[in-house]
Amino acid sequence: MIRIAHISDTHITGESAYKGYAYDLIVNDVNRGNFDFVIHTGDVTNQGLREEYERASYELKKIQKPLVVIPGNHDVRNVGYTLFEKFIGPLNGVYEFKDGVVIWVDSTIPDLSDGRIGGHKFRWLKAKLEEYSDRKFKIVASHHHLVPLPDTGRERNVLYNAGDVLDLLLRHEVNLYTCGHKHVPNVYRVEDLVVDNAGCTSCRKTRKGDVNSYNVITLHDDGRVEVRIRRVTGDELRKEHQPIKPKIFVPTGKRLLRIVQMSESNISDRIYFRRKILENVVRTINEKLKPDLVIHNGDVVDMGIERYYERAYEFYERIKAPKLVVPGHNDITYLGYDLFLEYFGEPEIIETRGFTFIPVISAQYETPIGVVGRIGQRKLAERLEDYRESFTVVVLHHNIVPIPRSREVGFLEDAGDVLRTLTAGEANLVLTGHGGNSFGVKVEKTPIVNAGAVSWELHRNPFGNSFNLIEVYRDMVVVFEVQATWGSGRLLGIWKIKGPFSP
Ligand SMILES: [Fe+2]
Ligand SMILES: [Fe+2]
Known part of the structure; x- marks a missing residue:
């Protein structure tokens, strides 16, 4: 069994303005919890500024677990992607764990809120999925959402090539896609893929008056993927996906x-x-x-x-x-x-x-x-x-x-x-x-x-x-x-x- 804490959209601002009550609450929860590692799906900072990255690298050190961090559109504002690499780590990469792998890919476009996993990055992702095809659990992590989310107002900033990415993930039998960006926690099952959106961990910009939250992902040995949306108020929403067993389908009865x-x-x-x-x-x-x-x-x-x-x-x-x-x-x-x-x-x-x-x-x-x-x-x-x-x-x-x-x-x-x-x-x-x-x-x-x-x-x-x-x-x-x-x-x-x- 593997347990992952999925946090996102911390939107850490400069030292003076940042009040990370929710952040500290969630980080304490994560540190106390029995997690194997943590995924942060981006918008670590609010404007991609140096002071924000300095603060963010301090804040992220509070997390006492292995940490995978993905850049978000806010992180790359003001050419923040160079600072992301300096203060946090690589924009794309692979994290291996027992039986599985997380492939994270930068979906940002400088100065736009929209997302894209295009050209070289798409090919890189495809190559990595082929390289790790034997893994029982394949997780792809990115900032932007893949399928439309409820309660986000106008649908926008989905990946430009979301259809191609979705097709790629399904073809490579990826078990889980984790992302953030829209500040709305949500879990969908698309075919055999679990699409897990985290809400926002410590930004005030929640939707519908929601509170801050993070997601708890459990990968069970029998292949089940379980996601709990855990809000700071303590309530929890649980969803579980039983993998589809491959078998030959034979229809029952006559065509209707x-x-x-x-x-x-x-x-x-x-x-x-x-x-x-x-x-x-x-x-x-x-x-x-x-x-x-x-x-x-x-x-x-x-x-x-x-x-x-x-x-x-x-x-x-x-x-x-x-x-x-x-x-x-x-x-x-x-x-x-x-x-x-x-x-x-x-x-x-x-x-x-x-x-x-x-x-x-x-x-x-x-x-x-x-x-x-x-x-x-x-x-x-x-x-x-x-x-x-x-x-x-x-x-x-x-x-x-x-x-x-x-x-x-x-x-x-x-x-x-x-x-x-x-x-x-x-x-x-x-x-x-x-x-x-x-x-x-x-x-x-x-x-x-x-x-x-x-x-x-x-x-x-x-x-x-x-x-x-x-x-x-x-x-x-x-x-x-x-x-x-x-x-x-x-x-x-x-x-x-x-x-x-x-x-
Ligand atoms: Fe965000
Ligand atoms: Fe975002």
């Missing part, structure tokens, strides 16, 4: 539903719209796949003008299966929102064979940034509660988890709160379609699947234009990605789901 999910057809007369591919897809859907439902996750047209909507309508009228279309940001440019309603109608809840499809509109006028809003989130939570007995599928345009190969700038401005609404409400499946690439991960109990671009040449998918074929069984969701030109398929994800529900 087959869904075709597509996005970004971007019908237009621009050269990037690949008309023949979309025609091919419509034919394949009608003649071969014969799904129970076709979902289009938005950006049906490239611009919200009548001529494009007319053509889009012609295309989708040809699909024989029932359809659910939610608007994307392209659809509601210009007069698009009115046209969308005229041609496709207000997206409505569809109930069929024990499934409930809940559309959510996230697109706004003239911006790729989406929002669900606090009222929208509350309505969504109510619907998930109302339809708890059925298999709930939430359908919206904007991606909620970061997508590989795209620059993540918080495309859904309240992604953190929406993600909490979905996971807390135990949505059975979430379908999104922004970012031009396909990706699927299960967060907590909810598989979240993003569709790539079906017929738009400007995409980010090495597999090409594609759509998803989703098959639901009583205890399993299987998602195949179908290449839109050749019809070849590949497995995008296979997830055990909580059954049985009564179809």
Whole structure:
């Protein structure tokens, strides 16, 4: 068993101003506790100034355990990264412990609050993950968050390449990602990866009037990863993740539903719209796949003008299966929102064979940034509660988890709160379609699947234009990605789901 104290965001200021009551409280707790080592995930100082680093190196010496310290965006202000190396230690590195390793990587960008593990650092991280692939416990530690967090206001400063990093960590079977930055303690399970955010240890800038806290991580010998969020008030929140045992999945019973999910057809007369591919897809859907439902996750047209909507309508009228279309940001440019309603109608809840499809509109006028809003989130939570007995599928345009190969700038401005609404409400499946690439991960109990671009040449998918074929069984969701030109398929994800529900 390995026990780790995870502290973060101490924001130590210069000697005169700094009052580290919470810091001393937590450090005493850490020193008394039976910890093997301590991880500090950055923002050690407040402005990266010399006097702050001098104070910080004194304060950090109070910790009587081996200590791994990662730089945060505040530490690199005023070219503080040179002082970080001088007063604290290397910006990137590896700490080995019994059965495991912590690989820490500097995600800061000088003078910005945003994060990035780009270029050389990404390759370095990949090389280290390969080097230590035999370790039972692989921990990656960085300052910036990887998946959107609740209660942080506007979603921003997630790693620019969060999708690539998430993909990398999942491929290398990393057990734990630890970070700080947003001053909100949170623990999510993403597939087999535990994403552990520390709150802030000694900064006054907490959210929602919260108090200072740190996280206690326990790595059990049987592979379980346990995280306790320990607040200075003494209350504790505990989460435990049992690792997924690799085994061959065989679905129980007959297939209950087959869904075709597509996005970004971007019908237009621009050269990037690949008309023949979309025609091919419509034919394949009608003649071969014969799904129970076709979902289009938005950006049906490239611009919200009548001529494009007319053509889009012609295309989708040809699909024989029932359809659910939610608007994307392209659809509601210009007069698009009115046209969308005229041609496709207000997206409505569809109930069929024990499934409930809940559309959510996230697109706004003239911006790729989406929002669900606090009222929208509350309505969504109510619907998930109302339809708890059925298999709930939430359908919206904007991606909620970061997508590989795209620059993540918080495309859904309240992604953190929406993600909490979905996971807390135990949505059975979430379908999104922004970012031009396909990706699927299960967060907590909810598989979240993003569709790539079906017929738009400007995409980010090495597999090409594609759509998803989703098959639901009583205890399993299987998602195949179908290449839109050749019809070849590949497995995008296979997830055990909580059954049985009564179809
Ligand atoms: Fe911070
Ligand atoms: Fe930060």
